[in-house]
Amino acid sequence: MTTNKNNSVPKKDDNYTHNINRNNERSLDRRGFMKTLAGAAGVFAVASLPWGALAAKELMGLADKEYPHQKITNVNDIAVGDSVEFHFPSEHDSAVLIRLEESKYVAYQNACTHLRCPVYWVKEQKEMVCPCHHGVFDVNTGAPTAGPPRRALPEIVVHVEDGAIFAVRVKRYEA
Amino acid sequence: MKRSYFGVIILCITLSMNIVFTQLLVHQYYHENYINVLIYMTCNIILFPVAIFVYKKEKNKGGANYEKK
Ligand code: FES
Numbered sequence: 635m636t637t638n639k640n641n642s643v644p645k646k647d648d649n650y651t652h653n654i655n656r657n658n659e660r661s662l663d664r665r666g667f668m669k670t671l672a673g674a675a676g677v678f679a680v681a682s683l684p685w686g687a688l689a690a691k692e693l694m695g696l697a698d699k700e701y702p703h704q705k706i707t708n709v710n711d712i713a714v715g716d717s718v719e720f721h722f723p724s725e726h727d728s729a730v731l732i733r734l735e736e737s738k739y740v741a742y743q744n745a746c747t748h749l750r751c752p753v754y755w756v757k758e759q760k761e762m763v764c765p766c767h768h769g770v771f772d773v774n775t776g777a778p779t780a781g782p783p784r785r786a787l788p789e790i791v792v793h794v795e796d797g798a799i800f801a802v803r804v805k806r807y808e809a
Numbered sequence: 810m811k812r813s814y815f816g817v818i819i820l821c822i823t824l825s826m827n828i829v830f831t832q833l834l835v836h837q838y839y840h841e842n843y844i845n846v847l848i849y850m851t852c853n854i855i856l857f858p859v860a861i862f863v864y865k866k867e868k869n870k871g872g873a874n875y876e877k878k
Pocket residue numbers: 746747748749750751764765766767768769781782783
């Protein structure tokens with residue numbers, strides 16, 4: 635910008651917006667919107683990478699994982715119709731063991747398949763209930779029977795030996 | 810003034826496909842169908858360059874007297 639000898643902007647050039655062209659505001663809006671959409675597609679692409687990586691890891695590693703058998707509890711410590719919580723296969727996977735009959739035990743990883751709230755065994759209802767959004771699971775199969783969950787709870791194979799109950803492995807979903 | 814909605818619509822479609830694939834991907838992961846997870850991941854990743862391409866192609870369309878640079 636030119637200045638006169640008083641070092642101030644002459645009147646006729648006193649125009650701070652001479653280089654701002656507002657004619658294309660609308661087309662910029664549309665473009666900005668498209669930019670957002672393309673960016674969101676990028677976020678989705680990046681966000682699916684970890685899942686793919688985990689899947690590839692599973693595929694290369696192990697078909698059916700064997701964990702060391704883990705003692706859950708003693709047979710004497712759990713009455714028929716009661717449940718105990720335990721962790722299997724790792725410390726971070728909470729699970730629940732339910733004694734349905736004298737010699738019938740079932741165990742599930744009890745992170746709800748909806749949003750991973752812990753699922754509880756409700757003795758009176760003979761159902762497993764998720765308190766978060768009232769998901770209900772069938773105790774014999776782990777299949778969801780009501781509420782938002784769509785997937786069955788992963789079942790844990792248990793094994794009774796010398797008056798103690800052991801967790802053997804996590805059953806794979808069939809199909 | 811002439812508007813061009815083509816790019817916007819295509820991008821909206823890619824984005825909704827992204828959402829659908831992501832949903833399927835997560836479900837397939839928990840169903841332990843890991844091959845399907847990889848397929849959906851590839852779909853999601855391919856959609857990104859597609860979106861960029863559409864954006865590049867469409868960004869200057871529409872608008873009244875747009876000054877070409
Ligand atoms: S987290 Fe269990 S029903 Fe939503």
